[in-house]
Amino acid sequence: MFQILPNINVDWMGIRKPLIFISITILLAGLISAVGRQITPGGTDAFNLGVDFQGGTVITAKFRQKPSADEIRAALNEAGIGEPIIQDSLDKKDEVLIKVPLISSEGESGNVDQVNLGRQAVKNALDKFGREAAPEKSLDDDPEAAYKIVGTDSVGPVAGAQLRNQAVIATLLGMGGILLFIAFRYDWTYAAGAVIAVFHDVLITLAFFSIFQWEISLTVLAAFLTLVGFSVNDSIVIFDRIRENMTLHRDKSIYKLTNDSINQTMSRTIVTNGLVFLSVLALVLFGGEVLRGFSLALFVGSIAGTYSTIAIASPIAIWWQSKIGESKMKEITVQPAGPKLASAARKPVTRRPVTR
Structure with missing residues (x-):
């Protein structure tokens, strides 16, 4: 071999x-x-739990001129979205992952679609940097657009x-x-x-x-x-x-x-x-x-x-x-019950060596 x-x-x-x-x-x-991270005021959670475990909405946005994470966070806060998590895409430099808590609204018919609510809330915040590309066009095909939402994912808290x-x-x-x-x-x-x-x-x-x-x-x-x-x-x-x-x-x-x-x-x-x-x-x-x-x-x-x-x-x-x-x-204990047993008790007991 x-x-x-x-x-x-x-x-x-x-x-x-x-x-x-x-x-x-x-x-x-x-x-x-x-x-x-858990005890620091204003810090992040101990682990960055994804939408699968924490519940929430993840928006993937592609920018023509990508703003900083602080600028995106400030725009989201102004739009009333609290505790957003902003992450740069590791393989696409012009894309940003925006994770926000679930946004729900009660209407006469019950719960409104949380995916659309989260997407619309993030879109309203990102409109500060310019308008979104038309739905039928990519960002490259719409030169006047500033960004394009290319992905949306949402999971409920339960x-x-x-x-x-x-x-x-x-x-x-x-x-x-x-x-x-x-x-x-x-x-x-x-x-x-x-x-x-x-x-x-x-x-x-x-x-x-x-x-x-x-x-x-x-x-x-x-x-x-x-x-x-x-x-x-x-x-x-x-x-x-x-x-x-x-x-x-x-x-x-x-x-x-x-x-x-x-x-x-x-x-x-x-x-x-x-x-x-x-x-x-x-x-x-x-x-x-x-x-x-x-x-x-x-x-x-x-x-x-x-x-x-x-x-x-x-x-x-x-x-x-x-x-x-x-x-x-x-x-191993031996009770002395006579000369023979006593002498046998004094004999060393051997066992397999464990250390050196």
């Missing part, structure tokens, strides 16, 4: 503490970002709350199923390491979404569920190699076997995860605005998943096995 690094011999368990420190630093940065709750439940159920499978197929100590690594990957990705205020939508949720399977798949490969090596090398410690197993599967990890990384990088660069959140979540999560398999899942698994071994030794 082709191997990129056939003779790699890295003491991964020896550098596990610095690697874990990197994770803690990123998680703390994400926590500070989320809490700081639907948004339901989607948010279902997203959390789906993620937790996925992690619970993984925990049960690995506990049944391998050992519950490995299951604990794998699930904690999965939580680590999701939290690291959420930290980046909070720090950079990337929008969280239903496509991002799909990326999170994909990351759960991706991270566990990588962990299972190493766990299976550890189990295989334990039967072949019974004289070696768990510490040494874990290092050997990671090094032996490193070529496979580089090839498979490298291809995933290149595919996701292509999505980030060329996927466009619609796939932006999905591709960014996979981009960060694929790196975190590869990293956590080595730095999180495996160390936690051998740490649990070490603790279990120590507790079993403490539970």
